Amino acid sequence: MAYSQxxxxxxxxxxxxxxxxxxxxxxxxxxxxxxxxxxRIESDIQSDLNTDAGRRSLRRVKVYATKDL
Known part of the structure; x- marks a missing residue:
């Protein structure tokens, strides 16, 4: 469901x-x-509005790799 402000x-x-x-x-x-x-509902609505506005939560993923020789 799409929520509004x-x-x-x-x-x-x-x-x-x-x-x-x-x-x-x-x-x-x-x-x-x-x-x-x-x-909880307030938080869900705020998250939906942020996503709709293009303000997604910042998520960082660090990938580490090693090469054994």
Whole structure:
């Protein structure tokens, strides 16, 4: 599912209010089971928005090789 900045803002308003339910523009009324679930969803939406904007997380892979003679 594609999230929008409005969804992220709504999640943050829900979290700031201390409630576990609220309204997301793209989905409608939602209720979360815990604050941890709400935080996880917030993180997922932020990751999706970063990926969509081309700001991928930096990942470095170092490859080492040796040649025995």
């Amino acid at each position: 409005a969804d992220l803002d709504a999640i943050r308003r829900i979290k700031a209010s201390g409630m576990l339910s609220g309204e997301l523009p793209s989905i409608g009324r939602v209720t979360y089971r815990s604050l941890d679930e709400l935080r």
